[in-house]
Amino acid sequence: MPDSLEQFFNKVDELSGSFINDRLASAIKIQSVSDDPDKHTELDEMTNFLVAELEKLDVAVKTYDIGDRPDKKAIKLPKVVVGRYPKISDSKKKTILVYGHYDVQPEGTGWSHCPWKLEEDNGRLFGRGTTDDKGPVLSWINALDAHQQAKVDIPLNVLFCFEGMEESGSIGFSQFMKNNKELFASVDAACISDNYWLTTRKPCLTYGLRGIDYFTITVSHRGVQLHSGMFGGTVHEPLTDLVILLSKLVDSKGKILIPGVNELVDPMTLTEKERYKKIDFQMDDFYSSIGSEAAIYDNPTDTLMHRWRYPSLTIHGISGADSSTDETTAIYPNVTAKFSIRTVPCMPGDKVAKLTIDYINSEFAKLGSKNTCEAALFGESVPYWMGTPDDTNFTAGSNATERVYGTANKPDLTREGGSIGVTLDLQDTLADKSIMLLPVGTSNDGAHGPDEKIDKRNYIDGAKLLGAYWHYFAAQA
Amino acid sequence: MPDSLEQFFNKVDELSGSFINDRLASAIKIQSVSDDPDKHTELDEMTNFLVAELEKLDVAVKTYDIGDRPDKKAIKLPKVVVGRYPKISDSKKKTILVYGHYDVQPEGTGWSHCPWKLEEDNGRLFGRGTTDDKGPVLSWINALDAHQQAKVDIPLNVLFCFEGMEESGSIGFSQFMKNNKELFASVDAACISDNYWLTTRKPCLTYGLRGIDYFTITVSHRGVQLHSGMFGGTVHEPLTDLVILLSKLVDSKGKILIPGVNELVDPMTLTEKERYKKIDFQMDDFYSSIGSEAAIYDNPTDTLMHRWRYPSLTIHGISGADSSTDETTAIYPNVTAKFSIRTVPCMPGDKVAKLTIDYINSEFAKLGSKNTCEAALFGESVPYWMGTPDDTNFTAGSNATERVYGTANKPDLTREGGSIGVTLDLQDTLADKSIMLLPVGTSNDGAHGPDEKIDKRNYIDGAKLLGAYWHYFAAQA
Numbered sequence: 028m029p030d031s032l033e034q035f036f037n038k039v040d041e042l043s044g045s046f047i048n049d050r051l052a053s054a055i056k057i058q059s060v061s062d063d064p065d066k067h068t069e070l071d072e073m074t075n076f077l078v079a080e081l082e083k084l085d086v087a088v089k090t091y092d093i094g095d096r097p098d099k100k101a102i103k104l105p106k107v108v109v110g111r112y113p114k115i116s117d118s119k120k121k122t123i124l125v126y127g128h129y130d131v132q133p134e135g136t137g138w139s140h141c142p143w144k145l146e147e148d149n150g151r152l153f154g155r156g157t158t159d160d161k162g163p164v165l166s167w168i169n170a171l172d173a174h175q176q177a178k179v180d181i182p183l184n185v186l187f188c189f190e191g192m193e194e195s196g197s198i199g200f201s202q203f204m205k206n207n208k209e210l211f212a213s214v215d216a217a218c219i220s221d222n223y224w225l226t227t228r229k230p231c232l233t234y235g236l237r238g239i240d241y242f243t244i245t246v247s248h249r250g251v252q253l254h255s256g257m258f259g260g261t262v263h264e265p266l267t268d269l270v271i272l273l274s275k276l277v278d279s280k281g282k283i284l285i286p287g288v289n290e291l292v293d294p295m296t297l298t299e300k301e302r303y304k305k306i307d308f309q310m311d312d313f314y315s316s317i318g319s320e321a322a323i324y325d326n327p328t329d330t331l332m333h334r335w336r337y338p339s340l341t342i343h344g345i346s347g348a349d350s351s352t353d354e355t356t357a358i359y360p361n362v363t364a365k366f367s368i369r370t371v372p373c374m375p376g377d378k379v380a381k382l383t384i385d386y387i388n389s390e391f392a393k394l395g396s397k398n399t400c401e402a403a404l405f406g407e408s409v410p411y412w413m414g415t416p417d418d419t420n421f422t423a424g425s426n427a428t429e430r431v432y433g434t435a436n437k438p439d440l441t442r443e444g445g446s447i448g449v450t451l452d453l454q455d456t457l458a459d460k461s462i463m464l465l466p467v468g469t470s471n472d473g474a475h476g477p478d479e480k481i482d483k484r485n486y487i488d489g490a491k492l493l494g495a496y497w498h499y500f501a502a503q504a
Numbered sequence: 505m506p507d508s509l510e511q512f513f514n515k516v517d518e519l520s521g522s523f524i525n526d527r528l529a530s531a532i533k534i535q536s537v538s539d540d541p542d543k544h545t546e547l548d549e550m551t552n553f554l555v556a557e558l559e560k561l562d563v564a565v566k567t568y569d570i571g572d573r574p575d576k577k578a579i580k581l582p583k584v585v586v587g588r589y590p591k592i593s594d595s596k597k598k599t600i601l602v603y604g605h606y607d608v609q610p611e612g613t614g615w616s617h618c619p620w621k622l623e624e625d626n627g628r629l630f631g632r633g634t635t636d637d638k639g640p641v642l643s644w645i646n647a648l649d650a651h652q653q654a655k656v657d658i659p660l661n662v663l664f665c666f667e668g669m670e671e672s673g674s675i676g677f678s679q680f681m682k683n684n685k686e687l688f689a690s691v692d693a694a695c696i697s698d699n700y701w702l703t704t705r706k707p708c709l710t711y712g713l714r715g716i717d718y719f720t721i722t723v724s725h726r727g728v729q730l731h732s733g734m735f736g737g738t739v740h741e742p743l744t745d746l747v748i749l750l751s752k753l754v755d756s757k758g759k760i761l762i763p764g765v766n767e768l769v770d771p772m773t774l775t776e777k778e779r780y781k782k783i784d785f786q787m788d789d790f791y792s793s794i795g796s797e798a799a800i801y802d803n804p805t806d807t808l809m810h811r812w813r814y815p816s817l818t819i820h821g822i823s824g825a826d827s828s829t830d831e832t833t834a835i836y837p838n839v840t841a842k843f844s845i846r847t848v849p850c851m852p853g854d855k856v857a858k859l860t861i862d863y864i865n866s867e868f869a870k871l872g873s874k875n876t877c878e879a880a881l882f883g884e885s886v887p888y889w890m891g892t893p894d895d896t897n898f899t900a901g902s903n904a905t906e907r908v909y910g911t912a913n914k915p916d917l918t919r920e921g922g923s924i925g926v927t928l929d930l931q932d933t934l935a936d937k938s939i940m941l942l943p944v945g946t947s948n949d950g951a952h953g954p955d956e957k958i959d960k961r962n963y964i965d966g967a968k969l970l971g972a973y974w975h976y977f978a979a980q981a
Contacts, residue, residue, distance in 0.1 A: 445732075
């Protein structure tokens with residue numbers, strides 16, 4: 028394996044100009060914004076681009092219609108692209124499922140580069156989608172391409188699965204997985220490359236995601252908007268009641284005050300505790316991410332634990348009151364706050380929802396207000412996800428990373444504080460098969476923001492990393 | 505006096521058709537919206553209309569330039585119209601200052617009548633400005649007109665003062681008063697007709713207004729907008745701190761929690777307590793105003809006391825967070841809440857501001873948050889206003905009301921919960937001279953809203969009321 032991997036790596040370096048200036052540059056030009064129904068032509072163009080790139084490399088490609096857009100009548104959702112390599116699977120070999128997405132966030136504002144034209148500047152490749160997620164998707168294709176040109180065999184079956192709605196809640200993807208379980212029947216493990224290193228310095232493998240319960244609380248006096256001069260002091264004001272309820276959810280130090288919720292959290296194990304010690308993360312990394320020093324904890328371990336393995340509660344805003352900065356004087360009749368709880372093992376979303384709603388109702392009852400209060404879950408609970416970081420899939424990812432980035436860069440085992448919905452969709456379909464998140468880009472790539480970039484080094488080494496992962500996984504079989 | 509008043513009343517009835525279909529209809533057609541700088545021609549037209557109406561009745565009129573609009577370069581603010589009747593004051597007679605405004609609120613939405621064409625429907629006269637404040641302004645002119653046509657002397661000097669920016673904060677009026685103190689040197693008392701009966705049933709005289717201190721609280725982590733998945737639980741969230749601070753300002757039953765504020769309120773006197781007993785106000789009136797039964801007090805006395813003679817605190821809204829109803833997940837870096845405290849005797853605005861800001865700062869310090877908090881007064885304190893309801897001015901108002909509406913309708917002595925800025929400007933200039941608010945319209949006229957109206961009865965009886973008030977004031981001299 029070492030020899031053939033070296034050949035593959037050399038070929039990646041040799042082809043790097045083309046990987047950047049042909050493959051990535053072509054993809055970045057296509058404005059495949061899934062949030063915008065008027066960009067359906069561009070989304071189709073991006074589907075076709077991927078199909079063509081895969082077919083050029085002898086992949087058996089099929090696209091899957093997943094229905095109409097809910098936001099534009101008679102317009103199809105972007106298709107799911109599924110590719111098999113080799114065209115006829117070798118049943119003696121393992122099968123790896125590779126997931127990525129080819130849609131991107133809207134352009135937004137604040138760019139100093141052109142979002143839709145790949146620009147290289149001081150080792151960084153700028154453009155919408157460079158790191159999220161066209162760069163990583165093309166890294167898989169680059170890995171396949173370099174194997175073929177280096178005449179190095181890929182020692183397993185690869186099942187590519189690329190969707191085009193990830194940035195818009197992966198609409199249709201969950202149903203696609205349910206409808207096509209047989210496609211994934213022979214998958215031994217899966218790898219998602221749609222997240223980032225924890226810092227700019229060190230690679231990582233990600234084995235956990237927090238879930239989310241999203242809530243609304245509406246307080247109403249069921250009447251009309253009132254003048255605060257005429258009615259202040261004589262009516263139960265909905266916004267007064269609402270802020271009192273919100274103040275009872277969480278304290279300034281992030282402690283959730285809803286009885287019973289913190290008790291659902293898994294106790295720390297020694298193994299888990301040890302993992303945190305090894306992670307290369309400094310408070311300066313954190314301060315630089317948030318742009319200030321308003322951190323609750325003054326050390327990396329507590330900070331990471333509270334990002335990854337403890338729940339949190341954030342109030343996102345209030346509708347129905349005046350959100351302008353003008354000097355207005357009304358009492359608003361119906362106000363709604365929205366907040367979310369990030370859930371971790373072993374917090375069942377439905378149990379958290381019940382505890383939260385019951386608590387809000389009981390706190391409201393204590394107010395003795397004649398207003399009405401309705402607390403509800405917004406949509407469905409999104410569960411947390413936990414992988415199995417000691418299994419062969421993660422070992423392969425770790426070995427591949429060390430091989431590409433050097434022994435000093437044994438990857439950190441990380442979790443993420445947010446949710447990646449497709450992980451749960453894949454896990455549902457793959458049942459007990461291992462899923463690993465293997466990021467290509469770094470913490471400062473600015474996914475979703477202006478001046479999104481991927482470092483040239485990460486894009487090129489990404490092809491090596493993902494290709495090497497195939498070899499290390501096959502070798503452990 | 506009775507005889508000559510009867511002659512005057514009869515003449516008002518006789519002229520009522522013309523008062524409505526000529527005078528009021530002409531005024532309503534003019535879209536003198538002071539909030540809209542593009543309506544300056546209409547405002548000038550309204551100024552000229554009033555000047556002409558007054559001059560036809562032998563009033564010595566002068567208009568006062570009060571400077572340029574702050575919102576439109578090189579466009580003049582609508583002029584203040586000052587009229588003297590008789591043209592040469594009789595120094596042996598008392599002088600009454602009469603204030604009103606000729607600008608109106610913007611049209612707004614929701615009308616089922618045309619806002620700019622007077623329409624009579626079932627005894628109600630619909631149109632923007634019918635009750636606020638063109639109807640009452642014209643009632644003064646109608647009173648003068650009917651006196652002349654009935655050949656009844658007006659037993660005092662009348663100084664008319666009509667401004668055109670009241671609905672836009674009376675910009676320029678305060679300075680006009682300061683610059684022209686000599687105009688008002690001989691005034692013995694003033695009457696403002698720019699408010700409403702407490703109900704639809706019974707006239708009132710108003711002797712008090714609450715003041716207002718308007719505040720903002722800004723909490724910031726001085727960094728960037730953050731993803732609640734990535735950062736929830738690890739940073740001091742500004743909105744969490746803000747709702748905790750807001751929850752400490754006032755309880756669900758309207759009790760202000762800022763130490764020292766309630767202690768500033770004047771104790772109830774027996775005389776004052778007696779006044780409340782006589783007021784014709786039912787909880788059903790109140791429920792119908794607010795459109796619900798979410799009243800803090802279940803009886804009219806407590807309700808009115810808390811509208812008029814106790815302070816209140818209303819939270820108006822929060823800017824900087826997400827006020828949409830979408831399922832968004834950000835932590836916002838800078839959030840600002842705005843709230844106001846209605847002040848009553850003897851709460852000095854600056855003292856209330858200091859107590860409030862100090863309290864917020866000390867509560868914030870208790871949180872142990874690394875965010876920053878800034879509490880500030882928005883603009884300047886507007887003081888409360890208290891008239892002298894037992895003086896000759898109010899006695900004249902009361903006698904005039906009984907004469908027009910009958911002994912059973914001895915007017916209620918009321919206060920208002922809101923502020924009317926010009927009252928303070930007039931009081932500043934008139935020093936210890938009495939000011940009375942003598943409303944013409946009723947509680948359901950819908951000033952500022954769609955389908956603003958004045959009852960035909962109130963418009964016509966308004967001329968009688970205001971004219972009779974001159975006689976009763978003069979008689980007490």
